[in-house]
Amino acid sequence: MGQIELKQVTKSFGNTQVIPPLDLTIHEGEFTVFVGPSGCGKSTLLRLIAGLEDISSGHIEIDGTDATSLVPAKRGLAMVFQSYALYPHMSVRKNIAFPLKMAKMDQAEIDKRVNAAAEVLNLKDYIDRRPGQLSGGQRQRVAIGRAIVREPSAFLFDEPLSNLDAALRVGMRLEISELHKRLKTTMVYVTHDQVEAMTMADKIVVLQAGVIEQIGSPLELYRTPRNVFVAGFIGSPKMNLITGEEAAKYDAHTIGVRPEHIDVVDGEGEWNGTVGVAEHLGSDTFFHIHNTGLGEMLTVRAIGDVSLKHGDKIGLNPRKNEMHRFDAAGLRIA
Amino acid sequence: MMAPAVVLLLGWMLVPLVLTLWFSFVKFLPMRGDSIAKGLDWVGFENYVRFFSSSSFWPSVQITVLMVGGVLAICIIFGVLFALLLDQPMWGQGIVRILVIAPFFVMPTVSALVWKNMMMDPVNGLFAHLWRFFGAEPVVWLQDASLSSIIFIVSWQWLPFATLILLTAIQSLDSEQLEASEMDGAHPLQRFAYIVLPHMGRAITIVTLIMTIFLLSIFAEIFVTTGGAFGTRTLTFLIFQRVIDSQNIGLGSAGGVYAIILANIIAIFLMRIVGKNLDQ
Ligand SMILES: Nc1ncnc2c1ncn2[C@@H]1O[C@H](COP(=O)(O)OP(=O)(O)O)[C@@H](O)[C@H]1O
Ligand SMILES: [Mg+2]
Numbered sequence: 001m002g003q004i005e006l007k008q009v010t011k012s013f014g015n016t017q018v019i020p021p022l023d024l025t026i027h028e029g030e031f032t033v034f035v036g037p038s039g040c041g042k043s044t045l046l047r048l049i050a051g052l053e054d055i056s057s058g059h060i061e062i063d064g065t066d067a068t069s070l071v072p073a074k075r076g077l078a079m080v081f082q083s084y085a086l087y088p089h090m091s092v093r094k095n096i097a098f099p100l101k102m103a104k105m106d107q108a109e110i111d112k113r114v115n116a117a118a119e120v121l122n123l124k125d126y127i128d129r130r131p132g133q134l135s136g137g138q139r140q141r142v143a144i145g146r147a148i149v150r151e152p153s154a155f156l157f158d159e160p161l162s163n164l165d166a167a168l169r170v171g172m173r174l175e176i177s178e179l180h181k182r183l184k185t186t187m188v189y190v191t192h193d194q195v196e197a198m199t200m201a202d203k204i205v206v207l208q209a210g211v212i213e214q215i216g217s218p219l220e221l222y223r224t225p226r227n228v229f230v231a232g233f234i235g236s237p238k239m240n241l242i243t244g245e246e247a248a249k250y251d252a253h254t255i256g257v258r259p260e261h262i263d264v265v266d267g268e269g270e271w272n273g274t275v276g277v278a279e280h281l282g283s284d285t286f287f288h289i290h291n292t293g294l295g296e297m298l299t300v301r302a303i304g305d306v307s308l309k310h311g312d313k314i315g316l317n318p319r320k321n322e323m324h325r326f327d328a329a330g331l332r333i334a
Numbered sequence: 335m336m337a338p339a340v341v342l343l344l345g346w347m348l349v350p351l352v353l354t355l356w357f358s359f360v361k362f363l364p365m366r367g368d369s370i371a372k373g374l375d376w377v378g379f380e381n382y383v384r385f386f387s388s389s390s391f392w393p394s395v396q397i398t399v400l401m402v403g404g405v406l407a408i409c410i411i412f413g414v415l416f417a418l419l420l421d422q423p424m425w426g427q428g429i430v431r432i433l434v435i436a437p438f439f440v441m442p443t444v445s446a447l448v449w450k451n452m453m454m455d456p457v458n459g460l461f462a463h464l465w466r467f468f469g470a471e472p473v474v475w476l477q478d479a480s481l482s483s484i485i486f487i488v489s490w491q492w493l494p495f496a497t498l499i500l501l502t503a504i505q506s507l508d509s510e511q512l513e514a515s516e517m518d519g520a521h522p523l524q525r526f527a528y529i530v531l532p533h534m535g536r537a538i539t540i541v542t543l544i545m546t547i548f549l550l551s552i553f554a555e556i557f558v559t560t561g562g563a564f565g566t567r568t569l570t571f572l573i574f575q576r577v578i579d580s581q582n583i584g585l586g587s588a589g590g591v592y593a594i595i596l597a598n599i600i601a602i603f604l605m606r607i608v609g610k611n612l613d614q
Contacts, residue, residue: 052513073519085514089532098528099518146518 001063002153002186003028004049009058011044018044019210021058026188031180033189035197036207042190046156049188050079063153078147079156082163084139086131093127096145117145137168154186161196173200194234206230228330231256237286237299246294252325252333259286259301261322269315273298275308289314357587358382365581381588390572397481398568402549404485405492406542413496414534421504438494446558449487450476480564487555496541503537504530539608546604550597569593
């Protein structure tokens with residue numbers, strides 16, 4: 001179980017509408033990621049699903065039954081908060097056992113489930129410590145442990161990795177993905193980091209100002225962004241977006257080419273410019289190209305360690321078949 | 335640079351302490367002609383033995399404990415309730431909060447006088463009128479329920495302090511913790527018991543500690559209302575009576591030293607609890 005359906009859901013705080021009417025279906029077992037810039041309403045949407053905020057109008061259905069007016073505890077969902085929200089005066093064991101204790105489960109079953117969760121999440125060594133004595137990554141695991149013991153029909157994560165350092169984040173990202181593969185439970189995951197979205201999601205929901213810009217698998221969004229916003233948001237480094245005369249040549253208002261879809265050529269290319277900053281990552285090198293006459297700075301990927309220096313002249317050929325075209329309204333031209 | 339401050343502070347603390355200690359070991363009855371100028375007779379522990387074996391000593395310790403304990407219980411329980419109420423969003427929050435704090439700014443003597451004459455007076459007091467309105471015989475509060483009445487008056491003064499500290503404690507609670515417990519299926523009462531109350535534990539111990547230290551020396555409220563009669567003679571008041579009424583400075587000083595010892599025992603005891611609570 002774990003199908004979540006939003007039907008014409010809206011949310012207003014006072015007079016400001018944060019979520020305009022929105023329809024969305026999250027299928028059972030899916031790893032769905034809400035991604036979008038800060039303040040676009042991702043957390044609000046998640047909290048509406050959790051029941052922590054009341055929706056202003058519309059319906060929420062969980063597993064086919066109307067859950068619009070159900071209290072959070074009755075929705076069968078578990079949430080992992082950005083601040084972890086562990087109970088500071090309880091040991092790790094008590095924290096994880098808390099939802100089971102509230103459900104009046106008998107002690108033997110509680111112990112069994114807590115031990116199983118501790119096993120899965122490697123919490124055993126510090127099960128009797130307080131949250132204050134744990135590192136960020138360990139706290140994160142405890143928060144996840146507290147969510148999984150309930151065996152919810154879906155997990156909700158609100159930017160769970162944003163308080164961790166970069167190395168730990170990559171590790172936890174994998175752990176959460178692993179967890180999803182093993183439990184096969186629906187997960188809804190909120191992040192502003194498109195890399196997290198791309199690496200973890202089965203399905204990405206791109207949001208801007210409360211509006212769904214596009215829904216699709218990571219590769220669908222990468223290959224066929226529905227509009228300029230999605231094109232610019234998904235992919236790292238960002239897609240080069242060019243307007244004006246050059247775009248008009250392709251019968252478009254805006255054209256977009258990803259850095260990895262521009263070839264560096266010897267001598268003159270279709271586009272020419274001078275090399276600015278070079279970002280050497282070892283496997284790839286990203287060059288910033290100036291003075292192309294296209295209005296914008298271009299980013300270009302070269303595979304391996306290419307020996308171009310600051311100020312060098314460079315010729316570029318965009319791959320025509322990998323080019324994205326958008327009309328004046330910003331929508332994709334097929 | 336520190337020396338003058340240290341000397342001043344030490345003098346400030348030590349002079350009264352040393353004088354009290356000295357007086358407690360001598361016979362000092364000013365009405366009988368004793369004075370520091372003429373020299374005082376050393377009597378060893380006689381004052382201590384007399385103060386301790388006096389029939390008023392143990393009752394006064396008991397009353398002190400009852401009074402401090404009673405005020406603390408009322409202030410903590412109602413302080414928590416008021417803090418919970420004031421934490422709710424409501425109309426006119428600012429004004430309500432100021433009104434709640436107001437009693438704390440009234441001098442103890444004044445508040446005791448107001449309660450004694452305007453509220454608890456058996457003939458003209460507000461309570462007497464209220465009782466008569468319902469056809470009941472007015473209660474002579476400060477005589478028939480003297481200890482409870484004083485506990486009530488003192489609690490009225492200290493409740494704002496407790497409420498204020500506990501309110502800031504409640505407000506510092508991370509709302510995500512409450513939401514997490516809500517999702518975990520805790521009812522409002524369970525949320526209070528498992529999340530809010532433990533979070534306030536530290537503030538409650540601090541309120542207890544601070545209030546105990548001040549409450550041990552309650553004086554004005556007793557002096558103004560019952561004058562120590564009707565079972566309201568605390569240790570502090572007993573010392574006062576020994577020194578002023580009986581004009582026996584030696585005996586009073588011995589009582590003072592007992593009071594210091596008692597206060598320290600309680601302080602050490604409380605500090606250990608606070609220390610434990612602050613550890614986490
Ligand atoms: N309780 C609230 N009251 C008023 N406005 C809110 C409240 N919560 C969120 N908002 C507003 O709703 C918008 C979306 O917020 P949020 O969902 O937290 O964004 P995100 O999680 O995508 O960064 C923001 O403009 C924010 O100011
Ligand atoms: Mg957010």
